Structures are given as C-alpha cells and as structure tokens.
Amino acid sequence: MAQLTCQNLRVGYDGKSVLQDLSFEVFAGDYLCIVGENGSGKSTLMKTILGLQPPISGRILTGDGLRKNGIGYLPQQTVVQKDFPASVREIVLSGCQGRCGSRPFYNKEEKQLAEENIRKMQIDKLSKRCYRELSGGQQQRVLLARALCATQKMLLLDEPVSGLDPKVTAEMYRLIDELHHRDGITIIMISHDIAAAVKYASHILHIGNTVFFGTKAEYLQSPQGRLFAAEKGGDEQ
Structure with a gap:
C-alpha cells in the first residue's frame, strides 16, 4: 500500500493552476526527487501535499500508517x-x-x-x-x-x-x-540539482512542459532524462 497517493491533482493559487492532471504514488522507502524549472509548481505541490493549502481539484491520500500530521517538513x-x-x-x-x-x-x-x-x-x-x-x-x-x-x-x-x-x-x-x-525514512525532495537527483533518488518527478514520473532508470531513458545526460556529457568535454 502506498504511503502517499496523488490522484488527478490540480494545484495552484486563487483558482489558477500551476500544475494539473498529476498522478503518482510514493511507497515506504522511496527516495523521490522533484525537479523542474523555477515557477513550475514544485513548492506549491509540496505545500499542497502537506495540507498547507488545498488542492484545486483531485485527491491526496495517505496510507501504510502515515498520517498527514506525521510528515516531517524542511521548508x-x-x-x-x-x-x-x-x-x-x-x-x-x-x-x-x-x-x-x-x-x-x-x-x-x-x-x-x-x-x-x-x-x-x-x-x-x-x-x-x-x-x-x-x-x-x-x-x-x-x-x-x-x-x-x-x-x-x-x-x-x-x-x-x-x-x-x-x-x-x-x-x-x-x-x-x-x-x-x-x-x-521515505524522502521527497525538491531539487534544482538534477545530477544529485540522478545520484541519490529511486524515483524522479520532472515537472515542466511535460511531466515525467518513474524510476531513476526510466527517467534516464525518457526525453527529459536524455536531455540531462546530453547536457552533462557536454559539460564534461
């Protein structure tokens, strides 16, 4: 059973969405890194998961013994x-x-x-x-x-x-x-450092013009992951 489930989530402020149609699950022992450009909605998503602001639509469910007030937060x-x-x-x-x-x-x-x-x-x-x-x-x-x-x-x-x-x-x-x-401890971390995300994470949620969610191996085969690998290769030359 997943510790955290986001179903068809739409998040934002004052009814204006910054992220929509977002669905993913986090299981006990996962290490999820959320990456993407500034303004893509990463911090808004995290605040919504914590219950600091309501989702515009969709659902956030906790399970496997996790309570919403039992999540540690480092803002x-x-x-x-x-x-x-x-x-x-x-x-x-x-x-x-x-x-x-x-x-x-x-x-x-x-x-x-x-x-x-x-x-x-x-x-x-x-x-x-x-x-x-x-x-x-x-x-x-x-x-x-x-x-x-x-x-x-x-x-x-x-x-x-x-x-x-x-x-x-x-x-x-x-x-x-x-x-x-x-x-x-299950980790969900927002990071601008995609290299660190690829090094440490078990799963990656990449938010941008398109959204990717999957394992690190799947990410490296995705268009977003291949773009990162190409940029990394160029940096090392």
Missing part, C-alpha cells in the same frame, strides 16, 4: 527565519508540537526524542547556541533534526542545500541518504 528558509532568536534545542524540540495534542508542555519522551535527533544530526555541541549565530549548514542540520521530531516515516525537503557551499552540500546529501538507508 526553504527566509531571511527572517535565519535570524530567529532561539536556541538550537528549543527549535528542535518545537518539532514535537504535533505530538503534544492539547498539552501546553513537552513530556519526557518528546524531550528525549529531541536530544536523540540532535545527536543524530551531530549538533550536540551547538544545542545551547542561538540559532541565528550558526552557519547555513549548521542551521539546516538543526531544521532537519526538527523535522525528524515530527516523523519516523516521511520527510519532505524543499531545496535543502540551497545557498550551501559544495562541501556542506555534500555533507547534507550524505545525511539525507543515511536517513533514507539507515533509518528507512
């Missing part, structure tokens, strides 16, 4: 968010809010979960530091630890390496790949 950061005046521990712990229900406080298990994810993201020594004092790569680790507090099943990542230097980008991709392989 693109704004300048205001990067300057947020809270400690690393406070921000990571806030990822447990969905578990609290009507409780106005975090219980022992939630605090332990936050500490576990702080260790997992290797930011133990930063836990008392103010978030806005951290580097871009450190901030992304904090936000990834926060997202992990919301889920053990699925992470949605919107351009998680945007603005990071090549070394930190490689470290972030490695961390995400470890969460996928070691912890069995």
